[in-house]
Amino acid sequence: xxxxxxxxxxxxxxxxxxxxxxxxxxxxxxxxxxxxxxxxxxxxxxxxxxxxxxxxxxxxxxxxxxxxxxxxxxxxxxxxxxxxxxxxxxxxxxxxxxxxxxxxxxxxxxxxxxxxxxxxxxxxxxxxxxxxxxxxxxxxxxxxxxxxxxxxxxxx
Numbered sequence: 652x653x654x655x656x657x658x659x660x661x662x663x664x665x666x667x668x669x670x671x672x673x674x675x676x677x678x679x680x681x682x683x684x685x686x687x688x689x690x691x692x693x694x695x696x697x698x699x700x701x702x703x704x705x706x707x708x709x710x711x712x713x714x715x716x717x718x719x720x721x722x723x724x725x726x727x728x729x730x731x732x733x734x735x736x737x738x739x740x741x742x743x744x745x746x747x748x749x750x751x752x753x754x755x756x757x758x759x760x761x762x763x764x765x766x767x768x769x770x771x772x773x774x775x776x777x778x779x780x781x782x783x784x785x786x787x788x789x790x791x792x793x794x795x796x797x798x799x800x801x802x803x804x805x806x807x
Contacts, residue, residue, distance in 0.1 A: 663679075663680055663681055664677050664678060664679050664680070665677070665678045665682055665761060665762070665763075666678075666761075666762045667743075667756075667760045667761040667762050667764075668715075668716075668741075668743075668760060668762075669716075669735075669736035669738070669739050669741035669743060669760065670736070670739045670741045671736060671738050671739035671741075673716050673736050673737070673738040673739065674714070674715070674716035674717070674718045674736045674741075674743060675714075675715040675716060676712050676713060676714045676715070676743070676760075677712070677713045678707060678711050678712060678713075678756070679711050679713070680711055682705055682707075682761075682764075682767065683705050683706060683707060684705070684767075684770040685703050685704065685705050685758050685764075685767040685768065685769050685770065686703070686704060686705075686769050686770060686771045686772065686773065687701045687702065687703045687704075687769035687771075687772045687773070688701060688702050688704065688772075688773040688774055689701045689772060689773065689774040689775055689777050689778045689779070689782075690773065690774035690777055690794075691777060692723075692725075693774075694777075694779070696733065696742050697742070697757070697759070700778075700779035700782050701772075701778070701779070701782070702757060702759075703757070703758040703759065703764075703767065703769055704745075704755045704756060704757055704758060705755070705756050705758060705767065706753055706754070706755055706756075707753065707754055707756055708752060708753060708754075709746060709752055709753060709754045710752070712744075712754060712756075716736070717737070718734040718735055718736060718737065718743055719734070719735055719736070719737040720732050720733065720734055720735075721733040721735065725747060725749075727747075727749060727794075729747045729748045729749035730747070730748040731745050731746070731747050731748075732745065732746045732747075732748075733745050734746070741760060742757055742760075743756070743757060743760050744756045744757060744760075768785070768788075769785075769788060770788060770789065771788055771789035771790065771791065771801075772784055772788055772789070772790045772791065773791050773793075773794055773795075774791070774792075774793060774794060775790045775791065775792055776792040776793060
């Protein structure tokens with residue numbers, strides 16, 4: 652199966668972790684489709700023009716090491732728990748009180764995530780100048796009302 656396939660194959664796994672290696676993880680099964688967010692918060696947490704993420708069931712993550720947690724109130728009003736390496740500070744994934752069984756994993760932390768192209772873009776109204784988006788991808792000026800449902804569909 653290729654990256655982004657909707658099937659679940661427990662024999663397949665993907666590994667990743669922080670920059671220094673103090674926190675590592677394995678994801679069981681195929682990876683869901685990715686999306687990019689261009690909001691101000693994602694720019695800050697990634698120290699870049701946007702952040703690329705995949706939504707996964709938290710139960711699919713096997714974690715080695717002890718990440719630290721930073722809590723913030725998201726745009727939606729939900730409490731977002733941001734997991735990062737206590738040594739190097741790499742942001743690894745988020746979990747939201749709106750969807751406690753899920754995680755939003757940062758694609759840049761995968762050992763090999765280069766085939767995961769974003770299928771849609773959030774907050775394009777805040778997009779960094781000079782960033783060109785794939786014309787075939789779906790774009791949202793802000794955050795769609797059905798974001799949680801959209802992310803849940805991506806996991807299956």
